[in-house]
Amino acid sequence: MSKVPYRGMPPTIWAPETPQLIRDARMLIIGYEADRAALEEILPTGLTPHANNTVQMNMYEIEPDQSSGFGGFSLTYLTVEIEGHDSLAADGNMAIPGRYFAYYWNSSPRVISYAREGAGIPAMPGVRSTTSDGNKLTSTLSVDGSPVIEVQANVTDTHVGNLGGHLNYYSHRQIPEPFGGYAALSQLIELPLPFTVKLFDASVDDIQFTFPEGHPAARLAPTSPLNVTSLLYGDVTFTYSMGRVIHDYLEDPEPGGRL
Template structure:
């Protein structure tokens, strides 16, 4: 087992990341512990990634992973990226799962694949041999733009909220467009995070070369104020300015996009 207090680095993995507005905001809010505040629109984020070779990691080996979570208010990382709460963490590697569980992540077995053919990307997350999530995107080529910064992810261990700051660097492709997200197993707990239909995307990117680090230590997190996370405000928050709705051609196609 890897020492969970030791830092780890992953380089040049294939990564799809984006966020959406959920079909069931109350179910999303119920996954966030007391003391943390989800956004009024209950934004959900997803990352599906594949590490193809053991030389891309400092100790994890090759693996694939999908994590999902809820974007938080009042937990921004240094530099301004909104913080998040992990709700699901599906990793193919027992070594990665053991490391993550010791750091408070809700790690469970799962497998992720990313297939790019021409300008079409399909990412599939499976658990127990069954497909759970299928994302379809239109993708282009990498350019000269670099996406970098710090993410804050909150977890819980032994009844304590913990904060981790994760540095990242990615080379996103252009163009990029999420065309559909399908949650395929209504009986799995991850189904609570399925997107609304029509699908509304806030942010997202695909990169064939993403690098990031797990920090060497976690710090205790003390919320600034208690949170009421069980219900939405009286007036639902509007979709984020500039949010991407599912393309009209895709909506007309009959392909499921959201719930």
């Protein structure tokens, strides 16, 4: 039986070309300690969790005029910090660990298509929303209409500095054989993202994961007590860059050592 070629996402979903620019997205990026065993389980062969056992969670939304071709959307993702793939910021004086996309939720079918096709990011539908009471911010990710992650934070408009640099993101792009059972494509993708950010003072009070019982993302919940390892609250400009293949698992399923 001949193989059926993979034809990508449904043609009714249009996605713009790479790269794409996002301007002044007000992001809440929280690094928190998670269970190391859970981090090890989710990483593909050749990647190792950073010694700090940190998950970086980013939550934001933008209006249509803040993107070059995406339109407006909201986003939440969970990334695992990894060893040996640092990028640099602050004129090369600050090392930032690489980040592997574990889970990614977006309100826009266009961005989901772009993320999955262009970079192998495990993009799924989800909506981030916020409520405010003075300086108290509640940031919520909802999937299928139900809240699954909720963050309680204190945010201000107090400007505390600016920062620029690169971030190295990674994903495992996989496409199955049309008849199942095997991968037709299995690649480790690197996404080097340039960014600038205007930083504001903020703190985090609580993070709650309320995924349905058995949902795999619940494994990346913060340890108890909550240990916030880093926090960025600010207006970020960056690119959704073109991904580059740094390893092909079909050619070498068990790469020796760290990639």
